[in-house]
Amino acid sequence: MSKLRRYIDKIKPNFEKGGKLEKLGSTFGAFETFLFVPDTTTTTGTHIKDANDMKRTMIFVVIALIPALLFGIWNTGYQHFLALGINSEFWPIVGYGLLKVLPIIIVSYVVGLGIEFAFAQMRGHEVNEGFLVTGLLIPMVMPADVPLWMVAVATVFAVVIGKEVFGGTGMNILNPALTARVFLFFSYPAWMSGDKVWIGGMMKGETLDAFSGATPLAQVVQGNTSIVMGNGDPISTLDLLIGTIPGSIGETSKIAILIGALILLISGIASWRVMFSVLFGGIIMGVLLNVFAVNPLMEIPWWRNLLLGSFLFGMVFMATDPVTAAQTNRGKYIYGFLIGALAIFFRIINPAFPEGTMLAILLMNVFAPLIDYCVLQTNIKKRLKRVKTSEYE
Amino acid sequence: MAKTIKIRKGLNIPLKGTADKIMFECKTSNIYALKPTDFNDLIPKLVVKHGDIVKAGSVVYYDKLCPEVKFCSPVSGKVKEIIRGEKRKILEILIESDGNFSQEKFNIQDGSTSNSENVRNLLLESGLWPMISQRPYGVIADPKDIPDKVFVSVFDSSPLAPDLDYVTEGREDDLKKGIEVIQSITGKEINLGISVNSNQSIYNRFNNTKVHIFQGPHPAGNVGVQINKISPINKNEIFWTLKLQDLAIIGRFFRTGQYDMSRIIALAGAELVNKKYVKIISGQSVEPLLYENLLNENVRVISGNVLTGKNIGKTGFLSFNEDQISVIPEGDHFDMFGWIAPGFKKFSVSRTFPSWLLQKRKYSIDTNLNGGERSYVMTGEYEKVCPLDIYPLQLIKACMVNDIDQMEALGIYEVVEEDLALCEFVCTSKTPVQKILRESLNMLRKEMSDA
Numbered sequence A: 001m002s003k004l005r006r007y008i009d010k011i012k013p014n015f016e017k018g019g020k021l022e023k024l025g026s027t028f029g030a031f032e033t034f035l036f037v038p039d040t041t042t043t044t045g046t047h048i049k050d051a052n053d054m055k056r057t058m059i060f061v062v063i064a065l066i067p068a069l070l071f072g073i074w075n076t077g078y079q080h081f082l083a084l085g086i087n088s089e090f091w092p093i094v095g096y097g098l099l100k101v102l103p104i105i106i107v108s109y110v111v112g113l114g115i116e117f118a119f120a121q122m123r124g125h126e127v128n129e130g131f132l133v134t135g136l137l138i139p140m141v142m143p144a145d146v147p148l149w150m151v152a153v154a155t156v157f158a159v160v161i162g163k164e165v166f167g168g169t170g171m172n173i174l175n176p177a178l179t180a181r182v183f184l185f186f187s188y189p190a191w192m193s194g195d196k197v198w199i200g201g202m203m204k205g206e207t208l209d210a211f212s213g214a215t216p217l218a219q220v221v222q223g224n225t226s227i228v229m230g231n232g233d234p235i236s237t238l239d240l241l242i243g244t245i246p247g248s249i250g251e252t253s254k255i256a257i258l259i260g261a262l263i264l265l266i267s268g269i270a271s272w273r274v275m276f277s278v279l280f281g282g283i284i285m286g287v288l289l290n291v292f293a294v295n296p297l298m299e300i301p302w303w304r305n306l307l308l309g310s311f312l313f314g315m316v317f318m319a320t321d322p323v324t325a326a327q328t329n330r331g332k333y334i335y336g337f338l339i340g341a342l343a344i345f346f347r348i349i350n351p352a353f354p355e356g357t358m359l360a361i362l363l364m365n366v367f368a369p370l371i372d373y374c375v376l377q378t379n380i381k382k383r384l385k386r387v388k389t390s391e392y393e
Numbered sequence B: 001m002a003k004t005i006k007i008r009k010g011l012n013i014p015l016k017g018t019a020d021k022i023m024f025e026c027k028t029s030n031i032y033a034l035k036p037t038d039f040n041d042l043i044p045k046l047v048v049k050h051g052d053i054v055k056a057g058s059v060v061y062y063d064k065l066c067p068e069v070k071f072c073s074p075v076s077g078k079v080k081e082i083i084r085g086e087k088r089k090i091l092e093i094l095i096e097s098d099g100n101f102s103q104e105k106f107n108i109q110d111g112s113t114s115n116s117e118n119v120r121n122l123l124l125e126s127g128l129w130p131m132i133s134q135r136p137y138g139v140i141a142d143p144k145d146i147p148d149k150v151f152v153s154v155f156d157s158s159p160l161a162p163d164l165d166y167v168t169e170g171r172e173d174d175l176k177k178g179i180e181v182i183q184s185i186t187g188k189e190i191n192l193g194i195s196v197n198s199n200q201s202i203y204n205r206f207n208n209t210k211v212h213i214f215q216g217p218h219p220a221g222n223v224g225v226q227i228n229k230i231s232p233i234n235k236n237e238i239f240w241t242l243k244l245q246d247l248a249i250i251g252r253f254f255r256t257g258q259y260d261m262s263r264i265i266a267l268a269g270a271e272l273v274n275k276k277y278v279k280i281i282s283g284q285s286v287e288p289l290l291y292e293n294l295l296n297e298n299v300r301v302i303s304g305n306v307l308t309g310k311n312i313g314k315t316g317f318l319s320f321n322e323d324q325i326s327v328i329p330e331g332d333h334f335d336m337f338g339w340i341a342p343g344f345k346k347f348s349v350s351r352t353f354p355s356w357l358l359q360k361r362k363y364s365i366d367t368n369l370n371g372g373e374r375s376y377v378m379t380g381e382y383e384k385v386c387p388l389d390i391y392p393l394q395l396i397k398a399c400m401v402n403d404i405d406q407m408e409a410l411g412i413y414e415v416v417e418e419d420l421a422l423c424e425f426v427c428t429s430k431t432p433v434q435k436i437l438r439e440s441l442n443m444l445r446k447e448m449s450d451a
Helices: A002-015 A022-035 A054-084 A090-123 A130-140 A148-160 A176-187 A216-221 A237-242 A254-267 A272-291 A302-307 A311-318 A329-349 A356-392 B116-125 B172-186 B200-204 B223-230 B244-256 B392-400 B404-409 B417-426 B433-450
Strands: B004-006 B031-034 B044-046 B059-063 B070-072 B077-084 B090-097 B133-135 B149-153 B190-195 B209-215 B239-243 B262-268 B277-281 B299-303 B324-329
Touching: A002 A022, A022 A090, A054 A090, A054 A130, A054 A254, A054 A311, A090 A130, A090 A148, A130 A148, A130 A176, A130 A311, A148 A176, A176 A356, A237 A254, A237 A302, A254 A272, A254 A311, A272 A302, A272 A311, A272 A329, A302 A311, A302 A329, A311 A329, A311 A356, A329 A356, A356 B404, B044 B090, B059 B090, B116 B172, B116 B244, B149 B223, B149 B244, B172 B190, B172 B239, B172 B244, B190 B200, B190 B223, B200 B209, B209 B223, B223 B239, B223 B417, B239 B244, B244 B262, B392 B404, B392 B417, B392 B433, B404 B433, B417 B433
Parallel strands: B004 B209, B149 B190, B149 B239, B190 B209, B262 B324
Antiparallel strands: B031 B090, B044 B059, B059 B070, B077 B090, B133 B239, B262 B277, B299 B324
């Protein structure tokens, strides 16, 4: 360890001001702080600091995503072989899954981090850790058969327009991973909302013609009361929970997502206020729609609605993004509730947008500052009222 | 019987090295320093120059904005050196003691406090006035003001804090006199904030006081928190605050007529051999306290507590009225993969480290920044450790963009750095909260006085 440290100390001056590789200073800093927590000591304010920092916080989110990722890799392989009509062994399934998913992850990280490093160098800052999480979230919301160039374009859009233009990590208004997804959704609608893109190999025609890749959500929205797998086998609630269904890579296994939710809640990284409010909002809206049901879509049981599509994934990993959510504690309740309610509402009321979760979250991202403003106003008004009453004393 | 006010939000940082309640004998120094940097937003005007002879109680400098406020030498001797920093800012005025402690004469009039004008002038001329702070802004009180309320916190809840009951043991007469003095110049009763663990009977016996009982983690002992719970400061109100031991020193001066700037402070911290209480004279060198007392040479010596104190170094000088010295290890070392390792020796308020499971443990926390400064990402952290009825994150953001209207609306007049120090400690983005707040307070003070 000290040998490594000595080597780094030796080459470090090259990357500092005046050194030959000054232009790569931020990049060097990123790799150095990846290996070592720096030796900087406090110079102003408190002399001691909490041991937690941005890197560790982000790593915990990545850890929470791993169960869903691992299942997603397996499921990609599973769906592919199912669509080929082959009954396959475990390792070939995982192998195919890795073959499909790893390139997407690599493209996302390389493109995204490349842009982040460039912006950090331009601004003279340290590289921010925000993309550690976004880089993994983007692949999780992509369908398995998405072309790699599309992932790259979406990542560029998300990082540049969704984040850097506003000032980088901590300054963005919209959730960057969702920005990537929604960019693809609206720019390449035929690809993203069809029935073929969810299963690996289907777009290229490698699979059986008779096998439909429609996700459970898409089927439900088309009015099918009973949902089936591509080969006609019915999809049970257990299937919805475990996740052996078509869908985007990370969203299918509700159990894996819930494990992630537990990790985030126990470590205190994600806001329980947002998570539970989203759940509550979704339940209330689901119940309301059931009570006032006038068409088969509204009759979908409220608990089933929570298990379809990306509702749970959005609730645990997207809505809880602290930068784009409401920042006051009271605001978080309102923000979460509206996301949950609107996600179900959009999905049921307008079948053209079955993926209501993504739109509901982006809409509330835009409204979060307004919610915070209203919450602050109550505190401000209380203070003003105090001045007025003390003037009368 | 006063009701106990429970403070729910806050944090007791489990630091190793609390001082034992025993007195520690050590040599005195022969160099003393007056530091204008001890006081917020103060521009000093020197009255002495290099080589001048001074007595204990002689004026050394005064406040440029408020010339009646004088700052006096704690000892008699010669002005040895005036140390300046950037832009000729006065950092320290060094006085070499002659060992005699000859004093200036002050007309105490048997400690009578009936003439408030005289009392006020005595406090100003003797250099004791700077012990009175005001809110808003956290600066030295203006002698031309009459405050709306006066608050004194009788316990210190900060990490490794001295037990103020032990420090003022046997000095009830001094405290009583000090309260009389303050009552005389303000005409107001003194609000005393005591802890549920304090010896309440002592404080209930004083006249012209109102006792409030507090219970809870740090910052329950901060006078700002107590004010916020009892009578939050409104715009255009002025509150005065004092430290408990300062009250006793003022009382002692009026009772005895002697110019005695000695105080009892706690010498605390994991890197010390002797963690005890010691009697020192304001402004003395810290070297005798550290002589053969350090377990390790690479330490940070702080005048004050680890959250709000100033780094004075191993050869520095004690501040005007701090009640503790904290000595902690410097953290200037690299930590391989420290951000992902379990970190059993580290303390965090978050649950990403095992410290939340090991509640009874104490830690020796060093000065490592534990990361780099980032823009704000996490929310809800500050609110957990800030019991004041304000929105601390939004207040700091308003300060960062110099939005005066928003700062006022969100209650900047109610806070001073020490009230948000815990927010700075827990901040994942390592934002320099106290520095931002102080700059904004100074800027506001200037704006409001120009208006």
